[in-house]
Amino acid sequence: MRPLLDEGGSASAVSRDYxxxxxxxxxxxxxxxxGGKITTYRRLAEDAMDRVMVALELDRPAWTAHGDPLPGGDFADAERLVAGWLQRWPWLPAALAHRWLRHYGTCTEVLLGDARGLDDLGQHFGAQLYQREVDYLIGHxxxxxxxxxLGGAVPSSGCA
Structure with a gap:
């Protein structure tokens, strides 16, 4: 549950700050x-941890600014990454590779695994959704x- 900061306005005017x-x-x-929103969760988490660390009298540096990337976010050049995928999996439609880059980053390589063609991705449900992606979402x-x-509103457990 994510209670919003109610400052007396209408529900649509309620701040998404935290x-x-x-x-x-x-x-x-x-x-x-x-409050809070998904796009600022790391900043919110860091703020929360900073306060807890002070209360527990622990000294530890902030971890989000230069910390580990999120699962799949361990790349610097998106276009180079996609180009590598299209070379390794030449049958992969470029539009699908770009969507998977945005959704899964380098975890796309786990999703693709040993696939040798579109048929290896299983049933095509339409809108670039294949059974293999559904299986990946369930498993990872x-x-x-x-x-x-369809909503993608699930936390990542990582792609390993």
């Missing part, structure tokens, strides 16, 4: 996070429903 509060009045620290991205597959 507020982090750390309550230490009753002993163990209690961290409350209100925790998809459990059609909404998870």
């Amino acid at each position: 507020r982090v509060e750390l309550d230490t009045a009753q002993g163990a620290p209690l961290l409350n996070v209100f 991205e925790w998809a459990r429903s059609v909404d998870d597959v």
